[in-house]
Amino acid sequence: xxxxxGGLRLxxxxxxxxxxxxxxxxxxxxxxxxxxxxxxxxxPSRSRRPDAGAAALPGQRSAATARFADGPGPCPxxxxxxxxxxxxxxxxxxxxxxxxxxxxxxxVRDEHQLFLVEAPDPLVTAxxxxxxxxxxRPLHRRPGGAEPNLAPGLAALxxxxxxxxxxxxxxxxxxxxxxxxxxRGYEIPLAADPGRWRAGLELGHRLLGVQLRGARGGEPPRLxxxxxxxxxxxxxxxxxxxxxxxxxxxxxxxxGTVSPVPAGAWEYEAQGVRxxxxxxxARTAHRGPDAEGLAALGPSDWxxxxxxxxxxxxxxxxxxxxxxxxxxxxxxGPGLSAEELRTAGVLPPPAWARRPASVLDHQEExxxxxxxxx
Numbered sequence: 001x002x003x004x005x006g007g008l009r010l011x012x013x014x015x016x017x018x019x020x021x022x023x024x025x026x027x028x029x030x031x032x033x034x035x036x037x038x039x040x041x042x043x044p045s046r047s048r049r050p051d052a053g054a055a056a057l058p059g060q061r062s063a064a065t066a067r068f069a070d071g072p073g074p075c076p077x078x079x080x081x082x083x084x085x086x087x088x089x090x091x092x093x094x095x096x097x098x099x100x101x102x103x104x105x106x107x108v109r110d111e112h113q114l115f116l117v118e119a120p121d122p123l124v125t126a127x128x129x130x131x132x133x134x135x136x137r138p139l140h141r142r143p144g145g146a147e148p149n150l151a152p153g154l155a156a157l158x159x160x161x162x163x164x165x166x167x168x169x170x171x172x173x174x175x176x177x178x179x180x181x182x183x184r185g186y187e188i189p190l191a192a193d194p195g196r197w198r199a200g201l202e203l204g205h206r207l208l209g210v211q212l213r214g215a216r217g218g219e220p221p222r223l224x225x226x227x228x229x230x231x232x233x234x235x236x237x238x239x240x241x242x243x244x245x246x247x248x249x250x251x252x253x254x255x256g257t258v259s260p261v262p263a264g265a266w267e268y269e270a271q272g273v274r275x276x277x278x279x280x281x282a283r284t285a286h287r288g289p290d291a292e293g294l295a296a297l298g299p300s301d302w303x304x305x306x307x308x309x310x311x312x313x314x315x316x317x318x319x320x321x322x323x324x325x326x327x328x329x330x331x332x333g334p335g336l337s338a339e340e341l342r343t344a345g346v347l348p349p350p351a352w353a354r355r356p357a358s359v360l361d362h363q364e365e366x367x368x369x370x371x372x373x374x
Contacts, residue, residue, distance in 0.1 A: 007136060118186055193334060
């Protein structure tokens with residue numbers, strides 16, 4: 001996957017939140033402020049400040065391009081993003097507020113796109129990764145899934161070697177299974193044996209289905225009936241902490257309880273951080289002693305939808321914990337040699353494959369309402 005993009009750099013924590021209503025409230029407060037108070041709430045950086053203009057993000061036609069100080073305009077509809085591993089939140093899609101929004105990723109963001117995030121354990125999401133997650137490699141170079149972000153000739157070589165067509169999603173699934181951090185960066189051996197290739201794809205497609213969590217029209221992953229987590233008691237007041245009782249396999253959120261929660265879900269880590277406590281901390285951050293300004297605006301009562309999100313997350317982590325052993329034990333077998341890849345023209349990938357494709361099929365509005373030239 002030659003084309004990669006650095007992660008988004010938001011620059012200010014208040015532009016993203018687990019609750020879209022909180023983002024609309026923050027926008028209203030900021031837009032209604034003036035002078036020094038607006039400057040304080042905005043939290044300017046070298047890249048973004050209220051009196052600087054910015055282009056509209058591709059695909060966000062309602063976003064204003066006037067300087068925020070001159071006219072904030074209506075609040076843009078928050079969009080779903082992946083802010084931390086397995087933590088889907090919401091973002092205000094206005095480039096005037098984001099230090100480095102990576103417009104090239106917004107141009108190829110659609111219902112066909114998947115994003116691979118480089119990490120010790122690779123992560124795939126259908127939502128735009130917007131946190132400090134690592135480099136991002138889109139599966140497709142153009143909207144509509146029209147051109148795969150694969151080294152030219154790779155899919156044809158693998159198809160001929162393994163006796164059947166190879167899709168971009170197949171290659172992505174193989175990366176999930178066989179990719180490992182190495183001395184030269186992230187390394188993906190390509191199986192030379194058709195049997196190992198098929199075994200890797202079978203496991204990879206299972207991993208992908210769990211990671212996508214029902215996105216793109218797929219079925220949300222489920223645990224068998226007797227192991228499926230349920231809300232045993234509702235959250236009636238704001239929980240101060242997230243607790244876990246291993247003996248009863250129960251997750252506690254103040255007055256609320258969820259069970260059964262497998263130990264593998266509670267202990268699951270991504271990028272060295274346990275996912276469930278980090279998910280909970282993100283939803284209580286606006287109530288913490290360090291929260292100030294717009295970041296302190298959030299729901300006063302625990303939203304019922306968050307409990308549903310928690311149930312889905314527990315299921316995802318439990319299934320990934322079960323698959324982790326299979327992935328760790330998987331052996332790709334003998335690999336295709338670099339010489340074979342060079343002979344087929346796969347290596348080295350051409351320079352154009354490392355750059356974003358020209359996907360401008362309509363005029364994009366630049367700062368101050370001028371059209372952007374690309």
